[in-house]
Amino acid sequence: MQAASLAARCGRAALALVAALGLSGPALAQQTLNIYSHRHYGIDQEVNALFTQQTGIEVKVVNADADQLIERLKAEGENSPADLLITVDAGRLQLAKEQGLLQPLQSEVLATATPELLRDPEGYWWPFTARARIIMVSDERVEEGAITTYEELADERWRGKLLIRSSSSVYNQAWVSSMVAANGDEATEAWARGVVQNMARPPQGGDRDQIRAVANGLADVCVGNAYYLGIMLNSTDEQDRELASKVRLVFPNQDGRGAHFNVSGVGVTRHARNVDAARQYLEFLVSDEVQQMYAEGSYEYPINLDFTATPTHESWGEFKVDVQSFPEMGDHIDDAISIFDRVGWQ
Numbered sequence: 001m002q003a004a005s006l007a008a009r010c011g012r013a014a015l016a017l018v019a020a021l022g023l024s025g026p027a028l029a030q031q032t033l034n035i036y037s038h039r040h041y042g043i044d045q046e047v048n049a050l051f052t053q054q055t056g057i058e059v060k061v062v063n064a065d066a067d068q069l070i071e072r073l074k075a076e077g078e079n080s081p082a083d084l085l086i087t088v089d090a091g092r093l094q095l096a097k098e099q100g101l102l103q104p105l106q107s108e109v110l111a112t113a114t115p116e117l118l119r120d121p122e123g124y125w126w127p128f129t130a131r132a133r134i135i136m137v138s139d140e141r142v143e144e145g146a147i148t149t150y151e152e153l154a155d156e157r158w159r160g161k162l163l164i165r166s167s168s169s170v171y172n173q174a175w176v177s178s179m180v181a182a183n184g185d186e187a188t189e190a191w192a193r194g195v196v197q198n199m200a201r202p203p204q205g206g207d208r209d210q211i212r213a214v215a216n217g218l219a220d221v222c223v224g225n226a227y228y229l230g231i232m233l234n235s236t237d238e239q240d241r242e243l244a245s246k247v248r249l250v251f252p253n254q255d256g257r258g259a260h261f262n263v264s265g266v267g268v269t270r271h272a273r274n275v276d277a278a279r280q281y282l283e284f285l286v287s288d289e290v291q292q293m294y295a296e297g298s299y300e301y302p303i304n305l306d307f308t309a310t311p312t313h314e315s316w317g318e319f320k321v322d323v324q325s326f327p328e329m330g331d332h333i334d335d336a337i338s339i340f341d342r343v344g345w346q
């Protein structure tokens with residue numbers, strides 16, 4: 001008996017050794033999840049490493065902007081290695097869905113964790129962080145209440161005092177698309193013309209560069225994603241912290257439709273090979289632990305819209321979110337791009 005149980009133990013030990021060395025067996029083969037992502041934040045690598053640690057599934061990421069990734073998915077067709085497409089904007093996910101590049105995924109976990117108004121009703125993509133594109137002003141030079149709506153960015157009083165990044169940014173395209181949804185094509189063109197006239201310089205740099213320029217006195221008002229100010233306020237770079245402290249957030253259109261809101265989201269590709277791993281990954285992204293990692297790492301809002309996720313978010317307070325134009329955002333991207341061309345918004 002003793003000899004038999006020893007042999008059994010040895011057998012188990014040998015199997016364990018094989019497992020540890022990864023020598024063979026289909027059950028031991030490591031799964032890989034391939035992601036095409038437009039996200040560009042350091043926290044994502046930590047999130048992916050945690051996923052691998054918890055599940056044993058390796059994560060490989062190809063980074064590029066959403067339009068390039070969409071073109072690549074189209075060109076690769078069923079040979080595409082990608083299981084997931086991640087963007088920083090719902091509009092692009094909607095386009096990917098319309099072009100037949102995604103497949104629906106139903107999940108109780110995802111349905112419970114995400115607001116109905118900020119997701120695809122058919123589950124072709126799911127949001128996992130939320131972001132507000134809002135107005136930021138010089139705390140020294142712009143008094144409280146001086147500007148309260150996006151529409152006022154075109155007012156003559158801001159002539160030569162406004163900064164916004166280039167129209168090639170998907171953030172601006174989604175935002176102006178929401179302006180078209182709210183105000184129509186004609187009114188948005190007239191407004192965009194005023195915005196371009198008000199610019200202190202031709203668009204250059206990213207959102208953080210506009211914030212720095214306002215802090216340095218080059219302009220009084222800029223538009224940017226709130227999380228960039230959060231990143232600067234909590235930066236290890238002392239100069240960025242100092243500059244960020246000179247800029248105040250204004251959540252616009254609070255008496256109307258609310259501040260422009262977008263999401264970072266993810267869809268399972270039409271030809272995904274690892275749908276089960278993809279589902280696990282999506283459900284992992286909306287877990288409390290990962291939601292808190294995003295809030296502290298990139299200062300985006302958790303997808304459950306917890307306005308108190310970090311002390312920084314809490315200091316900004318609650319605000320009204322524009323959910324009205326959200327479902328239409330993807331429908332007006334072409335209109336927005338054509339408006340940018342017509343008014344000379346570089």
Ligand SMILES: [Fe+2]
Binds near residue numbers: 088225
């Ligand atoms: Fe960003």
